[in-house]
Amino acid sequence: MSTWLDVARALEDSATPYVIITVLGVRGSTPRDNGAKMLVTAQDSFCTIGGGHLEYKAIAIARDMLCSGETRQHIEKFPLGASLGQCCGGSTHVLFESFPGTAVNLMLFGAGHVGTALVGILGQLPCRVHWVDSRQDQFPSQLPANVQAVVSDAPADAVTSMPAGSYFLVMTHNHPLDFAITEAVIKRGDARYVGLIGSQTKWRRFRMRFEHRGYEAQDFEAVHCPVGLRQVPGKLPMEVATSIAAQLIEEYQRDSARSETQRGVDWRQLKPLLSSLSGEDESAVDTPAKASAARDLSDE
Numbered sequence: 001m002s003t004w005l006d007v008a009r010a011l012e013d014s015a016t017p018y019v020i021i022t023v024l025g026v027r028g029s030t031p032r033d034n035g036a037k038m039l040v041t042a043q044d045s046f047c048t049i050g051g052g053h054l055e056y057k058a059i060a061i062a063r064d065m066l067c068s069g070e071t072r073q074h075i076e077k078f079p080l081g082a083s084l085g086q087c088c089g090g091s092t093h094v095l096f097e098s099f100p101g102t103a104v105n106l107m108l109f110g111a112g113h114v115g116t117a118l119v120g121i122l123g124q125l126p127c128r129v130h131w132v133d134s135r136q137d138q139f140p141s142q143l144p145a146n147v148q149a150v151v152s153d154a155p156a157d158a159v160t161s162m163p164a165g166s167y168f169l170v171m172t173h174n175h176p177l178d179f180a181i182t183e184a185v186i187k188r189g190d191a192r193y194v195g196l197i198g199s200q201t202k203w204r205r206f207r208m209r210f211e212h213r214g215y216e217a218q219d220f221e222a223v224h225c226p227v228g229l230r231q232v233p234g235k236l237p238m239e240v241a242t243s244i245a246a247q248l249i250e251e252y253q254r255d256s257a258r259s260e261t262q263r264g265v266d267w268r269q270l271k272p273l274l275s276s277l278s279g280e281d282e283s284a285v286d287t288p289a290k291a292s293a294a295r296d297l298s299d300e
Helices: 004-013 052-068 113-122 155-161 175-188 200-212 237-258 267-277 288-297
Strands: 018-027 037-040 045-047 073-079 091-099 104-109 127-133 147-151 167-170 193-196
Touching: 004 018, 004 037, 004 045, 018 052, 037 052, 052 073, 052 091, 104 113, 104 155, 104 175, 104 237, 113 127, 113 237, 127 155, 155 175, 167 175, 167 237, 175 193, 175 200, 193 200, 193 237
Parallel strands: 104 127, 104 167, 127 147, 167 193
Antiparallel strands: 018 037, 018 091, 037 045, 073 091
């Protein structure tokens, strides 16, 4: 039987968003003791904090947190008898910790020398990679856990399978195919990042073709071509791959900074819990030492 840690590792490997629910403190009779955990995804739940209405409510709260797509923590108090109708009659504080899974969904087109070198780097980054090529024999026999090979005779059609806000890297062995894929990404209108391998001359030609087809400049202004950071020069496959990976990191770190919010549990949420665990009434005035302890436990 899998432990909660086994489940968490499997969910991390598959980049599945989940919430860990932990019983922090109990008073009186409760179905589970301190430290009991369960994990909740959008479709499933694993392990248990005791079942009944408590678990039902906890799962509902966890799935509301998953909908926000944020990494955050929350503490909730459950009086088991008064509000949940459970015969235990005690009360429990429960910690909810949400993990939104891999924020960077990336589709990489092309299993050539640069693509292969790049996958070696992406396998060590917090991203989920769909690696597309029509040539099955181009893929290595072993792939990183976060990389999935997609063999397709029509690579441009694979663009529609990605969620909104995805990252796309186009570096196939064929210029017309690069154009078709890039156009498919532009038509979506919701890509977070588009990188196209090639020279400035190649990109000028692509721009002219897009304009001839009726696209406006704002439709393709987000395409990075030549792809990669200019500060990382070199033409060897690993040098080019490193430059591209550096640009990707810069992009998703910038996205992360934009969405940064308070981390950890607000210390004001912890005050009632500290009072409860010490046996004091929750309405009691907190001492400076208790407030300091609450701040230490938060991650502000």
